[in-house]
Amino acid sequence: MAEGKAFRALAEIDRDALESFQAGIRKRYSDEQILAELRASADRLGRSPTMREFAADPETTVHPQTVIEHFGSWNAAKRSAGLVPRRFATREELVRLLRELGEELGRIPSAKDIDARKGSMPSKSLYWHTFGSLTNALREAGFDLPVGEERLERAVEQGLELARRLGRLPKFSDWTEARKADESLLTEWQVYRMFDARRGAWSTFQFLIRERLRELGVDVAPDGRVGR
Numbered sequence: 001m002a003e004g005k006a007f008r009a010l011a012e013i014d015r016d017a018l019e020s021f022q023a024g025i026r027k028r029y030s031d032e033q034i035l036a037e038l039r040a041s042a043d044r045l046g047r048s049p050t051m052r053e054f055a056a057d058p059e060t061t062v063h064p065q066t067v068i069e070h071f072g073s074w075n076a077a078k079r080s081a082g083l084v085p086r087r088f089a090t091r092e093e094l095v096r097l098l099r100e101l102g103e104e105l106g107r108i109p110s111a112k113d114i115d116a117r118k119g120s121m122p123s124k125s126l127y128w129h130t131f132g133s134l135t136n137a138l139r140e141a142g143f144d145l146p147v148g149e150e151r152l153e154r155a156v157e158q159g160l161e162l163a164r165r166l167g168r169l170p171k172f173s174d175w176t177e178a179r180k181a182d183e184s185l186l187t188e189w190q191v192y193r194m195f196d197a198r199r200g201a202w203s204t205f206q207f208l209i210r211e212r213l214r215e216l217g218v219d220v221a222p223d224g225r226v227g228r
Helices: 002-011 015-026 031-045 051-056 064-071 074-080 091-105 111-115 124-131 134-140 147-166 172-181 188-193 201-215
Strands: none
Touching: 031 051, 031 064, 031 074, 051 064, 064 074, 091 111, 091 124, 091 134, 111 124, 124 134, 134 147, 147 172, 147 188, 147 201, 172 188, 188 201
16 A cells, blocks of 8 residues: 555656756755865775775765766766776777876876876786786887887887796896797897896896886796786
8 A cells, every 4th residue: 555655656756856856956065065075085994996886985975876877977077077087998098088198297107197186096016917018008008108108018018928937037048048939028128228237237137127027917936026
């Protein structure tokens, strides 16, 4: 009986009155207030919040559904707040964000620039997984990388692959052997000279490879062994 009344009440709703009521509810929060709540929640979490995380944040006062009603979708609201959706459907969105970052900086973005914008930019690892390298992503975004920077990036990517095959950070002799089987590798001396052939040049290169592996979630032991 009660259910029947509810169905009748729903069917008999005055649509104009409903829209007026909903508009009044929405007016309780301005768009900017909602965006400020989203940004504050992201700051507390250290990342762009999901709807569930936002709803569970004890310091938020806005319900996720209110956010959606104002902006049309959860991801549209996060983009308006300068936050990056946790998942990206297209390469185009990743490329657009790189271009916008370049315009903001007035130069070619670096991996460090991306790191410094955690929450408003996707992770470096997402760019590497999607494009094969950050260099490829920057090229697709229309940036013209200097030859030296491009060569170093290429060397680090080759070192990354060799480290995974060997199960350890490559030594100078490992590189020499690997190039005998694959001439697409830069020579060990080309790599060495990138660091001015100074003392510790190869260990500096190994350090860069280790950092790249760590950024991709791969464990590297103090002795250079690489986790599988």
